[in-house]
Amino acid sequence: xxxxxxxxxxxxxxxxxxxxxxxxxxxxxxxxxxxxxxxxxxxxxxxxxxxxxxxxxxxxxxxxxxxxxxxxxxxxxxxxxxxxxxxxxxxxxxxxxxxxxxxxxxxxxxxxxxxxxxxxxxxxxxxxxxxxxxxxxxxxxxxxxxxxxxxxxxxxxxxxxxxxxxxxxxxxxxxxxxxxxxxxxxxxxxxxxxxxxxxxxxxxxxxxxxxxxxxxxxxxxxxxxxxxxxxxxxxxxxxxxxxxxxxxxxxxxxxxxxxxxxxxxxxxxxxxxxxxxxxxxxxxxxxxxxxxxxxxxxxxxxxxxxxxxxxxxxxxxxxxxxxxxxxxxxxxxxxxxxxxxxxxxxxxxxxxxxxxxxx
Amino acid sequence: xxxxxxxxxxxxxxxxxxxxxxxxxxxxxxxxxxxxxxxxxxxxxxxxxxxxxxxxxxxxxxxxxxxxxxxxxxxxxxxxxxxxxxxxxxxxxxxxxxxxxxxxxxxxxxxxxxxxxxxxxxxxxxxxxxxxxxxxxxxxxxxxxxxxxxxxxxxxxxxxxxxxxxxxxxxxxxxxxxxxxxxxxxxxxxxxxxxxxxxxxxxxxxxxxxxxxxxxxxxxxxxxxxxxxxxxxxxxxxxxxxxxxxxxxxxxxxxxxxxxxxxxxxxxxxxxxxxxxxxxxxxxxxxxxxxxxxxxxxxxxxxxxxxxxxxxxxxxxxxxxxxxxxxxxxxxxxxxxxxxxxxxxxxxxxxxxxxxxxxxxxxxxxxxxxxxxxxxxxxxxxxxxxxxxxxxxxxxxxxxxxxxxxxxxxxxxxxxxxxxxxxxxxxxxxxxxxxx
Amino acid sequence: xxxxxxxxxxxxxxxxxxxxxxxxxxxxxxxxxxxxxxxxxxxxxxxxxxxxxxxxxxxxxxxxxxxxxxxxxxxxxxxxxxxxxxxxxxxxxxxxxxxxxxxxxxxxxxxxxxxxxxxxxxxxxxxxxxxxxxxxxxxxxxxxxxxxxxxxxxxxxxxxxxxxxxxxxxxxxxxxxxxxxxx
Ligand code: NA
Ligand code: NA
Numbered sequence: 001x002x003x004x005x006x007x008x009x010x011x012x013x014x015x016x017x018x019x020x021x022x023x024x025x026x027x028x029x030x031x032x033x034x035x036x037x038x039x040x041x042x043x044x045x046x047x048x049x050x051x052x053x054x055x056x057x058x059x060x061x062x063x064x065x066x067x068x069x070x071x072x073x074x075x076x077x078x079x080x081x082x083x084x085x086x087x088x089x090x091x092x093x094x095x096x097x098x099x100x101x102x103x104x105x106x107x108x109x110x111x112x113x114x115x116x117x118x119x120x121x122x123x124x125x126x127x128x129x130x131x132x133x134x135x136x137x138x139x140x141x142x143x144x145x146x147x148x149x150x151x152x153x154x155x156x157x158x159x160x161x162x163x164x165x166x167x168x169x170x171x172x173x174x175x176x177x178x179x180x181x182x183x184x185x186x187x188x189x190x191x192x193x194x195x196x197x198x199x200x201x202x203x204x205x206x207x208x209x210x211x212x213x214x215x216x217x218x219x220x221x222x223x224x225x226x227x228x229x230x231x232x233x234x235x236x237x238x239x240x241x242x243x244x245x246x247x248x249x250x251x252x253x254x255x256x257x258x259x260x261x262x263x264x265x266x267x268x269x270x271x272x273x274x275x276x277x278x279x280x281x282x283x284x285x286x287x288x289x290x291x292x293x294x295x296x297x298x299x300x301x302x303x304x305x306x307x308x309x310x311x312x313x314x315x316x317x318x319x320x321x322x323x324x325x326x327x328x329x330x331x332x333x334x335x336x337x338x339x340x341x342x343x344x345x346x347x348x349x350x351x352x353x354x355x356x357x358x359x
Numbered sequence: 360x361x362x363x364x365x366x367x368x369x370x371x372x373x374x375x376x377x378x379x380x381x382x383x384x385x386x387x388x389x390x391x392x393x394x395x396x397x398x399x400x401x402x403x404x405x406x407x408x409x410x411x412x413x414x415x416x417x418x419x420x421x422x423x424x425x426x427x428x429x430x431x432x433x434x435x436x437x438x439x440x441x442x443x444x445x446x447x448x449x450x451x452x453x454x455x456x457x458x459x460x461x462x463x464x465x466x467x468x469x470x471x472x473x474x475x476x477x478x479x480x481x482x483x484x485x486x487x488x489x490x491x492x493x494x495x496x497x498x499x500x501x502x503x504x505x506x507x508x509x510x511x512x513x514x515x516x517x518x519x520x521x522x523x524x525x526x527x528x529x530x531x532x533x534x535x536x537x538x539x540x541x542x543x544x545x546x547x548x549x550x551x552x553x554x555x556x557x558x559x560x561x562x563x564x565x566x567x568x569x570x571x572x573x574x575x576x577x578x579x580x581x582x583x584x585x586x587x588x589x590x591x592x593x594x595x596x597x598x599x600x601x602x603x604x605x606x607x608x609x610x611x612x613x614x615x616x617x618x619x620x621x622x623x624x625x626x627x628x629x630x631x632x633x634x635x636x637x638x639x640x641x642x643x644x645x646x647x648x649x650x651x652x653x654x655x656x657x658x659x660x661x662x663x664x665x666x667x668x669x670x671x672x673x674x675x676x677x678x679x680x681x682x683x684x685x686x687x688x689x690x691x692x693x694x695x696x697x698x699x700x701x702x703x704x705x706x707x708x709x710x711x712x713x714x715x716x717x718x719x720x721x722x723x724x725x726x727x728x729x730x731x732x733x734x735x736x737x738x739x740x741x742x743x744x745x746x747x748x749x750x751x752x753x754x755x756x757x758x759x760x761x762x763x764x765x766x767x768x769x770x771x772x773x774x775x776x777x778x779x780x781x782x783x784x785x786x787x788x789x790x791x792x793x794x795x
Numbered sequence: 796x797x798x799x800x801x802x803x804x805x806x807x808x809x810x811x812x813x814x815x816x817x818x819x820x821x822x823x824x825x826x827x828x829x830x831x832x833x834x835x836x837x838x839x840x841x842x843x844x845x846x847x848x849x850x851x852x853x854x855x856x857x858x859x860x861x862x863x864x865x866x867x868x869x870x871x872x873x874x875x876x877x878x879x880x881x882x883x884x885x886x887x888x889x890x891x892x893x894x895x896x897x898x899x900x901x902x903x904x905x906x907x908x909x910x911x912x913x914x915x916x917x918x919x920x921x922x923x924x925x926x927x928x929x930x931x932x933x934x935x936x937x938x939x940x941x942x943x944x945x946x947x948x949x950x951x952x953x954x955x956x957x958x959x960x961x962x963x964x965x966x967x968x969x970x971x972x973x974x975x976x977x978x
Contacts, residue, residue, distance in 0.1 A: 056406020163922035188602025
């Protein structure tokens with residue numbers, strides 16, 4: 001029996017901790033007990049250490065976030081940066097993150113040899129992804145529904161794209177690490193944080209937030225390789241064991257994304273129950289957010305092609321869009337985590353050949 | 360040999376190296392490396408050396424440590440602090456150990472600004488310890504007081520440890536803060552009482568109380584000399600609570616403010632800046648190599664599966680809630696000897712939280728008790744980060760052993776407080792409940 | 796001996812001089828960011844990156860050689876100071892040897908990491924564009940490397956029984972030196 005250590009830089013009780021528990025049972029069952037998985041929440045490797053940690057074998061499997069290593073994962077990161085496409089969905093149903101996850105899986109496995117090469121260069125084997133829900137404005141003592149409301153506000157920005165968003169609307173993008181957002185809002189350093197709703201619970205933000213504007217700035221976090229396997233361990237395994245890990249990859253991808261998707265609904269409902277105001281952008285702001293998304297997609301494509309070394313950036317963007325459109329249809333009927341896992345497995349991961357993949 | 364046995368063996372080796380006067384940071388790195396190598400293989404051990412040091416120091420929140428150190432060193436080398444303690448002495452002239460008591464209050468004040476006890480000890484160490492020693496306080500009392508009083512930094516909000524605990528255990532951070540505030544104030548009162556009693560019992564610890572009480576005019580005059588430090592502290596407080604900057608940024612603002620005030624005070628010489636800077640960077644480097652080593656050790660212990668061993672040893676204390684809690688206390692005191700708080704927390708919470716939940720004690724209450732326990736670990740030998748900070752700040756004037764001797768009675772008092780909290784959980788819970 | 800000792804002290808002085816300048820820049824940079832954000836409502840770009848990568852890593856590791864040179868690494872005397880002098884000398888030799896080996900190992904490993912980051916051209920994506928971060932990885936092999944050099948040099952001095960020639964720059968106490976001048 002082979003035992004695998006799985007490192008993830010989140011608490012055990014988080015959506016990701018639950019997804020890792022699902023992965024463990026999926027892999028152990030599918031491999032008929034020839035593989036066992038032990039999860040290490042936070043203590044073994046921090047978020048920024050997970051990729052090099054899996055590379056050097058400190059963990060056998062890890063929940064890797066590509067934005068921590070932009071030079072090493074530039075193409076993968078570019079796929080994440082296209083997340084503003086979600087904002088442009090014509091008939092939004094709330095299931096866009098589920099579709100984005102599927103599109104990213106499909107594109108990474110089938111159409112993006114440079115993506116897989118980037119993982120290989122870090123001595124890792126990609127087996128799954130995952131996407132968070134939409135970003136909202138989580139505000140304290142400030143209500144934002146119009147373009148004018150945004151002017152002059154201090155908004156927590158988790159990345160360069162959010163700073164561009166803030167600047168576009170005459171606000172300030174303040175870079176603060178997520179664990180300082182609570183105090184930032186509490187002390188008035190921030191007016192709002194651009195974060196997804198589950199962060200209300202994950203970082204106790206519901207204690208300080210008074211108003212939430214949904215789907216502004218939009219977009220989602222997709223820079224996730226949720227179960228990267230150390231390549232040396234992978235190569236030493238039997239085909240059946242590798243197939244079990246791929247099955248686990250489908251599981252953790254579905255569990256992570258589904259966990260966030262349902263947490264989102266729960267978090268927004270809890271916020272309502274706690275008396276937090278849930279606001280919608282007015283028509284003008286909603287249109288401006290879409291306009292920003294369209295412009296920013298061009299900026300991002302140019303940036304990644306010219307500055308960050310993704311030569312195929314424009315081509316990737318054009319190829320990715322129809323795949324995403326296809327996935328909007330595929331996820332329309334998904335109602336459970338199990339269905340989602342089966343969908344990711346049937347459509348993409350089952351087609352990966354365990355004998356030849358990542359050799 | 361099982362992984363747990365290997366872990367035990369290497370922890371023993373760690374104690375041996377440290378007692379043989381191998382630098383603590385070096386001992387920690389060597390033992391973690393050796394442990395990973397023998398438990399797994401060369402590649403994993405070798406890999407860890409490349410990953411951990413950079414990623415550990417690459418930290419925005421950690422930057423408050425050199426910043427607060429710099430603030431303390433600038434205040435000290437530009438002699439901004441000289442009025443502070445004569446004022447404390449004048450005002451507290453009736454109390455035995457007045458300066459030490461004033462220092463504890465000073466630390467509590469700083470605690471309200473900084474989120475970490477290391478930053479707290481760093482800022483107060485250079486300001487208060489030399490003043491006490493010049494006033495013929497025993498070195499042990501002077502250094503021990505500040506090292507212990509620094510622990511109040513993580514109890515009184517803001518507190519990095521409580522925020523982290525709140526995230527992991529899904530407890531309300533603001534309620535944790537309220538509970539921490541109560542325990543912080545209790546600790547403050549207990550420390551003051553301890554100093555008074557100890558100085559009364561052993562007059563050698565502090566200079567005799569001045570027979571003539573200061574007059575009101577003298578008191579006001581003395582207060583007038585404290586303006587430089589007051590200005591800095593008020594500036595930092597006002598900015599923090601006025602929403603101008605975060606606790607992490609407060610260190611840098613404090614350091615810059617102390618340079619500006621020293622310039623107004625006309626003591627900001629190039630030499631003073633140079634000395635403050637040299638002390639800041641050497642102290643930071645000496646502390647961070649230990650923190651890096653402790654962080655490596657945490658990975659080794661996590662992989663050894665020590666978690667399961669811990670939960671079974673806690674359960675070995677019995678099944679009644681109080682006995683389990685005593686087991687938890689003993690385990691954290693032992694862990695606190697070697698690990699720094701964040702590592703100890705990340706390593707153990709996944710195992711300990713469900714255990715505590717089963718006992719029926721509230722997780723909110725446990726968060727406050729846990730922070731108190733982890734802070735006790737900051738002053739217990741052989742790995743006591745607060746003690747190291749004080750040692751780094753005072754240099755070769757006082758030995759590390761003497762500082763550890765100085766904190767002894769404070770640890771005893773701390774343990775009494777923990778016992779009190781276990782016996783009467785409402786001490787922690789009444790304020791959060793009442794504010795809700 | 797003296798020349799080499801002086802040379803080593805000089806390099807340590809230079810490395811920690813850089814760290815010292817960076818600690819001042821850090822203080823000013825963070826204060827400027829706060830002022831720009833709070834007073835002028837225009838925060839500076841990428842302050843967190845500059846602080847955590849370029850200042851903190853330098854401040855944490857560049858002074859390691861100087862710390863070793865000044866014997867300022869924190870160690871526990873508790874037991875060792877009770878032994879007879881000859882055993883204490885032997886312990887000091889062993890402690891320095893362990894320090895040299897560990898520091899050298901970390902130097903090699905962090906050096907490898909720095910070279911691979913250089914080869915990858917590691918950068919961070921910030922609002923103002925691409926900021927190269929690979930240079931910061933070189934602070935580690937420099938700091939640990941100087942720590943290894945100093946401890947090896949101390950070992951040689953102990954073995955030959957000659958003065959290492961390392962300068963023990965002392966930080967003066969403003970209050971105590973003040974009192975002395977009154978005597
Ligand atoms: Na505090
Ligand atoms: Na300790």
